[in-house]
Amino acid sequence: MADQSHKSILFCSDKSTGLKAIIAIHDTTLGPAIGGTRMWNYRSEADALDDVLRLSRGMTFKAAITGLNLGGGKAVIIGDSNKDKSEALMRRFGKFINNLNGEFITSQDVGTNTRDMEYIRMETPHVAGIAESLGGSGHTGPISAYGVYMGMKASAKEQWGNDSLSGKSIAVQGIGNVGEHLVKYLSDEGARVYISDLDEERLTYVARKHDAIIVPNHQIYDLDVDIYAPCALGATVNTETLKRLKCSIIAGSANNQLEDEEVHGQMLMEMGVLYAPDFLINAGGLISVNSEISGVGKKRAMQLAENIYKVTLDIFRKSKKDQITPYTAALKIAEKRIQDIRQLKANS
Numbered sequence: 001m002a003d004q005s006h007k008s009i010l011f012c013s014d015k016s017t018g019l020k021a022i023i024a025i026h027d028t029t030l031g032p033a034i035g036g037t038r039m040w041n042y043r044s045e046a047d048a049l050d051d052v053l054r055l056s057r058g059m060t061f062k063a064a065i066t067g068l069n070l071g072g073g074k075a076v077i078i079g080d081s082n083k084d085k086s087e088a089l090m091r092r093f094g095k096f097i098n099n100l101n102g103e104f105i106t107s108q109d110v111g112t113n114t115r116d117m118e119y120i121r122m123e124t125p126h127v128a129g130i131a132e133s134l135g136g137s138g139h140t141g142p143i144s145a146y147g148v149y150m151g152m153k154a155s156a157k158e159q160w161g162n163d164s165l166s167g168k169s170i171a172v173q174g175i176g177n178v179g180e181h182l183v184k185y186l187s188d189e190g191a192r193v194y195i196s197d198l199d200e201e202r203l204t205y206v207a208r209k210h211d212a213i214i215v216p217n218h219q220i221y222d223l224d225v226d227i228y229a230p231c232a233l234g235a236t237v238n239t240e241t242l243k244r245l246k247c248s249i250i251a252g253s254a255n256n257q258l259e260d261e262e263v264h265g266q267m268l269m270e271m272g273v274l275y276a277p278d279f280l281i282n283a284g285g286l287i288s289v290n291s292e293i294s295g296v297g298k299k300r301a302m303q304l305a306e307n308i309y310k311v312t313l314d315i316f317r318k319s320k321k322d323q324i325t326p327y328t329a330a331l332k333i334a335e336k337r338i339q340d341i342r343q344l345k346a347n348s
């Protein structure tokens with residue numbers, strides 16, 4: 001908690017529903033902490049804690065760099081989302097969120113969906129990502145994918161002087177809510193798209209629908225492609241995979257793609273691989289949820305997601321000018337905004 005400057009961490013446990021969850025609030029300078037609830041079968045509670053601490057910190061910087069008045073938080077429920085989920089478990093979790101009196105607002109993430117958010121809503125108003133038919137912003141996957149697509153095009157512009165992805169070869173790891181929509185954008189633009197996932201049925205479906213090429217999971221890092229798009233889980237860019245990756249750009253939706261932000265960010269820069277900071281280009285989901293909370297509507301949300309193109313180019317410019325990695329450049333801009341607003345609030 002002290003290492004990454006978290007504000008608070010709440011462990012939630014309920015025997016009758018089998019709920020075991022952790023809510024981490026990183027920073028609330030800009031506004032209430034917001035972050036999805038991930039349900040995952042973690043190997044240990046320590047792994048779950050590590051994940052929620054990293055993810056909540058990323059949310060702080062994501063909101064800050066996107067210009068939203070929101071803080072950073074995240075929740076994880078320990079369990080198998082296919083087997084352990086129930087209405088009672090989700091509603092019990094909603095009660096824990098309600099006890100935080102609006103300091104934390106949640107939405108969907110890996111392993112949770114709009115139905116789960118509806119159960120949480122039965123116990124607390126501090127939840128977004130509700131189905132469109134019920135007045136919410138619905139699935140965040142499409143807008144997240146659009147933001148990643150914008151960030152990827154900006155990366156292409158920076159690396160090759162032209163933002164067209166037509167004819168480029170792109171490996172998308174994970175074709176879930178975000179990955180599938182990203183594959184559609186890329187395929188529609190004429191890219192050659194390779195896909196991998198743990199879910200065989202989904203792979204066949206997406207490959208057929210969007211004319212993509214299936215590759216076995218273990219081969220995704222060895223492909224001779226222009227772009228690697230991690231859209232499954234974090235830390236896939238590490239010392240081991242960097243020996244295998246041959247791409248010129250890394251741009252995807254997964255949170256915390258770099259196992260060690262400093263070490264692997266620097267390695268990428270030395271290798272001449274352009275890295276589009278994850279917390280910047282995957283902000284579409286947050287933008288969508290913010291539109292639901294603030295009532296600004298879908299059109300404005302799409303404009304903000306489109307703006308990721310420009311912000312990504314600004315970050316690359318700063319990275320070059322200051323001789324720092326794009327990740328550090330993005331972090332500095334986000335931290336400066338938080339610092340400025342903290343001062344503003346202290347003086348008023």
Ligand SMILES: NC(=O)c1ccc[n+]([C@@H]2O[C@H](COP(=O)([O-])OP(=O)(O)OC[C@H]3O[C@@H](n4cnc5c(N)ncnc54)[C@H](O)[C@@H]3O)[C@@H](O)[C@H]2O)c1
Pocket residue numbers: 109110111140141144173174175176177178179196197198199202217231232233234253254255282283284285286
């Ligand atoms: N949904 C959003 O709006 C959003 C926003 C920002 C960031 N993200 C991040 O993007 C990533 C994807 O989100 P999503 O909503 O599409 O999740 P999802 O659960 O719908 O999809 C993830 C997919 O990755 C696959 N997968 C898991 N481990 C894998 C592995 N080792 N190799 C290949 N495939 C694997 C899963 O089978 C699944 O199909 C996550 O890291 C999430 O935190 C999502």
